[in-house]
Amino acid sequence: MEIIKLNKISKSYLDDKKRLNVLKEVNLSVQEGEFVAITGASGCGKSTLLHLIGLLDSPDSGEIILAGERRDSITNMEQFRNKHIGFIFQFHYLLEDFTALENVIIPLLVQGYKKKDAIRVASEVIKSLGIGERMNHFPNQLSGGEEQRIAIARAIVTKPKILVADEPSGNLDDDTTQTVMSILRDLNKQGLTIIFVTHDLSLVTQQDTHYTIKDGKLILV
Amino acid sequence: MKGLLALYWASLRRLRTSSWGKNSIFMILGIVIAVSALTLSMILFESYEKTLYQALKASQPDISLFAYDTKLTEQNRAKLKLILDSLDSEIKAVDQKLQISVIINHDNYNKPAFIESYSPANINYNKQMYSFSRQENFALNNNEIVLGEHLAKELKVNVGDDVNVIFPSSIRYSIFGLVKKAEKFVVKEIDKTGLYEIDAYRAIVNKARVKQLLGNEFSGESYSLLLNNRASENSRMLAEDLNYMFMDNLLLMNARDLFSNNSAVFSALSLQKLMIFLILCIIVIVASFNVISTVSTIIIEKINEIGILMTLGLKRKEIKLIYFTFALILAHIGIILGLLIGYGVAYWLTHQDYFTLKGDIYFIEKILINPSMSMVMSIYGVTLIIISLTIIFSLRSINKLEIINIMRH
Numbered sequence: 024m025e026i027i028k029l030n031k032i033s034k035s036y037l038d039d040k041k042r043l044n045v046l047k048e049v050n051l052s053v054q055e056g057e058f059v060a061i062t063g064a065s066g067c068g069k070s071t072l073l074h075l076i077g078l079l080d081s082p083d084s085g086e087i088i089l090a091g092e093r094r095d096s097i098t099n100m101e102q103f104r105n106k107h108i109g110f111i112f113q114f115h116y117l118l119e120d121f122t123a124l125e126n127v128i129i130p131l132l133v134q135g136y137k138k139k140d141a142i143r144v145a146s147e148v149i150k151s152l153g154i155g156e157r158m159n160h161f162p163n164q165l166s167g168g169e170e171q172r173i174a175i176a177r178a179i180v181t182k183p184k185i186l187v188a189d190e191p192s193g194n195l196d197d198d199t200t201q202t203v204m205s206i207l208r209d210l211n212k213q214g215l216t217i218i219f220v221t222h223d224l225s226l227v228t229q230q231d232t233h234y235t236i237k238d239g240k241l242i243l244v
Numbered sequence: 245m246k247g248l249l250a251l252y253w254a255s256l257r258r259l260r261t262s263s264w265g266k267n268s269i270f271m272i273l274g275i276v277i278a279v280s281a282l283t284l285s286m287i288l289f290e291s292y293e294k295t296l297y298q299a300l301k302a303s304q305p306d307i308s309l310f311a312y313d314t315k316l317t318e319q320n321r322a323k324l325k326l327i328l329d330s331l332d333s334e335i336k337a338v339d340q341k342l343q344i345s346v347i348i349n350h351d352n353y354n355k356p357a358f359i360e361s362y363s364p365a366n367i368n369y370n371k372q373m374y375s376f377s378r379q380e381n382f383a384l385n386n387n388e389i390v391l392g393e394h395l396a397k398e399l400k401v402n403v404g405d406d407v408n409v410i411f412p413s414s415i416r417y418s419i420f421g422l423v424k425k426a427e428k429f430v431v432k433e434i435d436k437t438g439l440y441e442i443d444a445y446r447a448i449v450n451k452a453r454v455k456q457l458l459g460n461e462f463s464g465e466s467y468s469l470l471l472n473n474r475a476s477e478n479s480r481m482l483a484e485d486l487n488y489m490f491m492d493n494l495l496l497m498n499a500r501d502l503f504s505n506n507s508a509v510f511s512a513l514s515l516q517k518l519m520i521f522l523i524l525c526i527i528v529i530v531a532s533f534n535v536i537s538t539v540s541t542i543i544i545e546k547i548n549e550i551g552i553l554m555t556l557g558l559k560r561k562e563i564k565l566i567y568f569t570f571a572l573i574l575a576h577i578g579i580i581l582g583l584l585i586g587y588g589v590a591y592w593l594t595h596q597d598y599f600t601l602k603g604d605i606y607f608i609e610k611i612l613i614n615p616s617m618s619m620v621m622s623i624y625g626v627t628l629i630i631i632s633l634t635i636i637f638s639l640r641s642i643n644k645l646e647i648i649n650i651m652r653h
Contacts, residue, residue: 101558104555104556105557114548130556132251136247138250
């Protein structure tokens, strides 16, 4: 089943009075359960494409269809994001004033879960990622890898259909990168659609649907 | 949303180590200073007003009646009795007052004073107006006098001492020198009403003796009334009724209630209180600039948190509600602390003996702390409204944040 569809998406930015056409009539079709890797040089538009898919930004032209719904027809964008899309960024962006567990329950509380139920669900997810004993620690008490795993737990705790990962290993050492990548691949095996942006080609495997962006065009590798 | 608010609420217990705590210390401090200054001033002002009112009530009758003629005719006295009898249910006691201006002497000390008559038989009136008369078997003999506390202090007399009462109107020059009429009295009691004007000038002498001293001189006939219900509204209304009755009966008398007798003092106090309140509200507004700067700093520091909350599905207005609630809770800490500190300082100021008010300027020397709940609530309400508006104003910047710019940041 096609879960993401982009039709002739264009996006440009104004940079010092000069308009930069970052994406030019990009087409993309992603099936449910697919692992899509997007690579390209720095500033080529990888993150822009990811932000468009994640409904964090709007295109200048073209059509985006996510989980069968056209972007234009989604009335409550925040709710849609909360329900269908999980995000992981290069920096974990964990909320400093909350413990790891509290960070993970936030999307569930937004959905209206009772705190007790949210804690139960979040604890299971954190444990499944192998950091159950660290769930009551604050972000500044966690290592970089642990922080990123908590960020992944927060992204998947609501069981979204799509996981959008923007350079998730960009700030990690090699060992931790491998751990994070193996978690993402495990999640993908469980049926989660992952759109993954990186500049590190070594992280892309042959099983992945690999695209690269060049001159504003999305090219299947 | 409720759950998320509860999560933020629970994080308050870690305020000391959280980024909110670090940033909000100066915001809370500013609010504490402003609110405590406002509370202190308002409590002192209101307590001063109440203490003054209590002192006035303790030393002055509810209604005073003055005859325009120096002395009423027997016919007019009968008319007055009829009028007062018709108000029997409202009037608790009536006392005819005789007053003489005198100079009181003790050793080398002389003080101007006025003597007020004391009717031994008028128990209801005396027990209400003179605390010393509440003593069991109290009697004031013809040669005894009661002096106000400050008057006694300035004359350096104690109970049992002799004083000379000199009548200025009797002073004559003769070929033998200065002739003056003086009477000797023994100080029976020292009276304290709390009102400086009374305690520094009033002496009380048995009415029969005052009549004797006055002889044919009569400076003016006056009566003091005490009411059953001593509410100020009652005395004002009854004084008006009495004035109408005097007019109807062609009786040349005037009735004035306690408030009318002291209206200048009370209107000056009310005006001052309002002005102080407005000035101090400006201090709260200045403190609220501190709130703007703190909340703006917090928004800048928490820009990533705002971005991540948006990606997790929160709307801007929900984020603003969370931050508003959080900032308001912190502001509340400042408001409550400010109220407590203001009350504490006011309590200390009114219970210490290092600094006292000058009775001749402020009428009273000691304020009895007595803040009303409505005053405390109005300080709380006004500061809360000002600070809430300030927080809302500061949080408007969240509207301008674009999620995509935040995540790039």
